[in-house]
Amino acid sequence: MGQISKLAFGLLNGATWGTVLALLSSGLNVVFGLMGTVNVAHGSLYMVGAYLAWICFASLGSFWLSLIVSPLAVGLLGVLIGLLLKPIRKNPILSVLGTFGVTLVLQGSALVLWGGTPRRVPLPLDSSFSLFGTGYSFYRIFVAIVSGLVLFCLWFLVERTKFGLSLRAAREDSELSSAIGIPVFTLFLLGFGLGGALAGVSGALIAPLVSLTPGMGLRVFAIVFLIVIVGGLGKVWRSVIVAISFAVFRGLASVFLDSTKGLILTFFFALLVILVNPNVLGRRPANENKN
Amino acid sequence: MLELRDFEVRYGNFKAIKNLSFSLARGEALGLTGRNGVGKTSTLKGIIGLVETRGKVIFRGDDLSSLEPHDRAARGIGYLPQEKRIFNQLTVEENLRLVTERGGVARVKDEVLDLFPVLKGRFNQKAGDLSGGEQAMVAIARLLIPSPELLLLDEPTEGLMPEVEKRLHRVLEDNLSRNRSALIAGQNANFLRVLSSKVYQLSEGRVDRVIEE
Secondary structure, three states: OOHHHHHHHHHHHHHHHHHHHHHHHHHHHHHHHHHOOOOOOHHHHHHHHHHHHHHHHHHHOOOOOHHHHHHHHHHHHHHHHHHHOHHHOOOHHHHHHHHHHHHHHHHHHHHHHHOOOOEOOOOOOOOEEEEOOEEEEHHHHHHHHHHHHHHHHHHHHHHHOHHHHHHHHHHHOHHHHHHOOOOHHHHHHHHHHHHHHHHHHHHHHHHHHOOEOOOHHHHHHHHHHHHHHHHOOOOHHHHHHHHHHHHHHHHHHHHHOOHHHHHHHHHHHHHHHHHHOHHHHHOOOOOOOOO | OEEEEEEEEEEOOEEEEEEEEEEEOOOOEEEEEOOOOOOHHHHHHHHHOOOOEEEEEEEOOEEOOOOOHHHHHHOOEEEEOHHHOOOOOOEHHHHHHOOOOOOOHHHHHHHHHHHOHHHOOOOOOEHHHOOHHHHHHHHHHHHHOOOOOEEEEEOOOOOOOHHHHHHHHHHHHHHHHOOOEEEEEOOOHHHHHHHOOEEEEEEOOEEEEEEEO
């Protein structure tokens, strides 16, 4: 493979993975904004979304169905987690512990239900196109396009609708929101549902490109959490940019070095960003979650 | 319009307000005064439902004690918090849209400009970038847009320029003349006495003295 071909592969793979990471980090940030703390179960919701894609393929014979089933089912699961956290939602430490408990339950359930053997979903689009003489799967382009469309819908929902406006208001000052007539707890549940739906669709999209194991969610969560930290907790759009930059950097480093060295170099780069600008660790939306 | 019966506000074991009972008629304004920490803000927060309370909060014949704050607001209670908090990260227009019915933004903008012409050209600006006085105008506009039956005002004149204070005074008089009611907490004795039929002076969570006009 020539240098230009490697460069193109690195960029495209990075962009594809980056848009999925952007979806995941946006979901994590939406919930963070409402809860004031990190939903550790977010990675496990992604894992459930991916397994649902495998079930749709293996049991119903259609992977495509999972692009509807996964966001809906995982979104509903997100709402249930929100309901479960109701008594402790105002305590950030208990909320982190609570969502960590949910992670363990989901991971353990996946192990019991589907076993520890890695599962695979075949590529639903097996055609490819030539990229500097080497075949490149159309499905990866499909993933980038769908993720981009979902991100656009999320932007529209958050920035252009009354629901999104209420969500942003509640994120900034939940007590004041409540006092002017915004049903903050309902928003909290819908935010969990939205975060879950984003994790679910990410898992379904990525399922044909990776091996599915019960531990896949926790591994991805570590990366998404790092992205959200570098982008700034609660800053949805900044984390989208960081996610894509992170994945493109990793994609390029992986094709020019190797996958492990690429990941180490990417984490080193992220660490450098945090060291150069330590304020990123303290970024939080103003006046958030007083209620 | 509003009646408090054996009303208490608690923060854990601490009682900020003890056995407060009074009623407020339609078109009437009452004042709550006293030094800092006597429970004026707690009373208003308790009525809107932001803090734990005991006793009854009866509004237009219904007991609101078990309702969430957003349900109380939906029933016609408007709350202007201390320091006239607004959403700093949202634009001025977005702050107003939060309390505006669908399609009513243009009408609301005209009403706001009638009241506070200085906000002209500021609707697309982040509310946090406005001066303190302009932020107060946004908070007052946000309070008045849904036309609440009962206004809860916490230190409404604090930090206001005299001209804006006079305008607020006129707006409140106009609201009272339209059979709306107001409960005003503050230390601006002149403002309270002119608008209110009675002023309750609080001390250590209880009514210490009632000043009738």
